[in-house]
Amino acid sequence: MTVLVECSPTKIHHSRRLSTVSTIKSDEKNPVIISSEYVYKSTQRLVNLNEDGIKTASKYIHSRMSDTSYAPSTWRTQPLHFIPPVPPLTSAAVDAYLSQPVVKRTLDWIFFISAMNFSFWSDRGGEERYGVAWYEDGWAAASAEEYTGYWSLPAATNRALSRGIPITSPVFLSNPSLCPDSVIEQLFAPSREEGSKDVETIPLLAERIKVLRRVSEVLCTRFNGSYLGLIEEWKTRYGENRTALQLVHMVVEEFIDFRDEVVWRGKKVMFLKRAQILLAETWAAFHPLPTQTNTPHPIFPNGIGQLTMFADYRVPQILYILGIIDYAPEILEQLKSGQLLPHGSESEVAIRAASILAVERVKEAIADIHGAGASNDEVTSVLIDFFLWDLAKDVEAGDVALGESRKIPPVHRTRSIWY
Numbered sequence: 001m002t003v004l005v006e007c008s009p010t011k012i013h014h015s016r017r018l019s020t021v022s023t024i025k026s027d028e029k030n031p032v033i034i035s036s037e038y039v040y041k042s043t044q045r046l047v048n049l050n051e052d053g054i055k056t057a058s059k060y061i062h063s064r065m066s067d068t069s070y071a072p073s074t075w076r077t078q079p080l081h082f083i084p085p086v087p088p089l090t091s092a093a094v095d096a097y098l099s100q101p102v103v104k105r106t107l108d109w110i111f112f113i114s115a116m117n118f119s120f121w122s123d124r125g126g127e128e129r130y131g132v133a134w135y136e137d138g139w140a141a142a143s144a145e146e147y148t149g150y151w152s153l154p155a156a157t158n159r160a161l162s163r164g165i166p167i168t169s170p171v172f173l174s175n176p177s178l179c180p181d182s183v184i185e186q187l188f189a190p191s192r193e194e195g196s197k198d199v200e201t202i203p204l205l206a207e208r209i210k211v212l213r214r215v216s217e218v219l220c221t222r223f224n225g226s227y228l229g230l231i232e233e234w235k236t237r238y239g240e241n242r243t244a245l246q247l248v249h250m251v252v253e254e255f256i257d258f259r260d261e262v263v264w265r266g267k268k269v270m271f272l273k274r275a276q277i278l279l280a281e282t283w284a285a286f287h288p289l290p291t292q293t294n295t296p297h298p299i300f301p302n303g304i305g306q307l308t309m310f311a312d313y314r315v316p317q318i319l320y321i322l323g324i325i326d327y328a329p330e331i332l333e334q335l336k337s338g339q340l341l342p343h344g345s346e347s348e349v350a351i352r353a354a355s356i357l358a359v360e361r362v363k364e365a366i367a368d369i370h371g372a373g374a375s376n377d378e379v380t381s382v383l384i385d386f387f388l389w390d391l392a393k394d395v396e397a398g399d400v401a402l403g404e405s406r407k408i409p410p411v412h413r414t415r416s417i418w419y
């Protein structure tokens with residue numbers, strides 16, 4: 001079944017300048033770093049940065065990134081990702097490039113994934129764990145593989161798209177008569193024994209439906225029905241000198257479901273995991289290939305160097321294993337016993353803040369190894385984060401051994417729509 005989705009004239013308005021938003025200076029410090037420094041002061045006794053560990057692990061990370069040629073365009077090689085056409089060689093060709101329908105479709109795919117990129121850890125595990133089967137090379141492939149954790153999300157999304165359901169289209173998603181809740185429930189259906197009570201469904205399904213409805217409504221009413229419209233608004237507002245941080249601010253102002261912040265000891269602190277990973281995935285997907293030297297980025301001509309890592313539940317685990325962060329015994333006990341850490345609790349904010357600062361420190365240590373001459377965009381927290389997340393998955397799967405490293409603790413268990 002192919003469902004054709006047209007922009008409904010009553011729903012779609014041309015994106016317009018926002019009147020209420022303050023202008024963000026291009027050299028502003030990322031509020032996520034300011035927040036993390038504030039939290040770290042009072043929570044360092046629980047999760048601490050390990051100076052020696054940072055030095056040793058940074059050398060390892062740097063050499064493994066070089067040995068494996070880990071680059072922004074590694075994103076394009078990951079089998080479940082929706083890949084846009086190779087970026088053009090000159091800025092003069094960027095407008096024509098961005099006007100291709102496949103570019104808009106890729107951007108909407110990335111937005112959809114980033115809106116839903118939270119809480120995949122299982123309450124059960126083993127045979128009953130939520131998973132989605134998908135054929136890596138499309139339906140023609142001989143056999144399907146079952147994906148769990150984060151990868152179940154792109155697998156479920158691609159499965160729906162291959163069935164002709166335009167699930168990543170904001171116009172479709174914002175219209176309950178075209179796309180009733182049952183279509184979204186079906187999107188996330190576990191593949192093993194579909195409908196069986198014994199199989200876990202995706203965590204926070206009802207919240208996912210609400211988030212999808214709200215974000216797609218905003219895209220339709222304010223940004224011409226697509227994430228591309230938001231990017232165009234950012235370009236119009238800030239021009240050639242636009243920064244990634246300005247776009248993060250716009251995302252957070254426009255979409256309450258991207259406002260990953262809590263009040264900690266009387267102050268608002270921001271972690272902004274999904275807002276930042278939205279930009280990072282966009283940057284990586286559209287990044288010129290390693291062979292395209294001196295090619296401008298078609299969307300982020302000024303890079304994403306201001307962004308931090310994305311404070312999730314997987315990267316802290318690898319930071320601990322690599323000896324970059326230390327946990328107090330009470331945190332280790334909470335992880336090992338599988339205790340739920342409520343969103344905004346002391347242990348949870350401690351883990352998130354220290355992880356953000358830890359990756360900043362690794363970035364500085366790697367920049368020192370590179371020495372003068374390394375460009376700003378060469379060593380970024382975004383790329384280190386992607387590398388660490390992939391490494392965490394490889395270590396968990398037993399595909400990479402880390403020698404003398406610490407034992408793998410369970411991830412911290414916080415149920416929330418933020419990560």
Ligand SMILES: Nc1nc2c(c(CN[C@H]3C=C[C@H](O)[C@@H]3O)cn2[C@@H]2O[C@H](COP(=O)(O)O)[C@@H](O)[C@H]2O)c(=O)[nH]1
Pocket residue numbers: 075078117118119120121148149150151281309310311312313314315385386387389390419
């Ligand atoms: N910090 C950070 N967190 C990330 C990702 C990704 C996937 N990104 C893709 C794009 C580039 C990368 O190379 C990946 O191909 C998912 N997550 C988070 O992990 C958790 C799920 O974990 P598990 O249950 O074990 O699958 C959950 O909080 C989810 O939000 C990332 O990159 N960085």
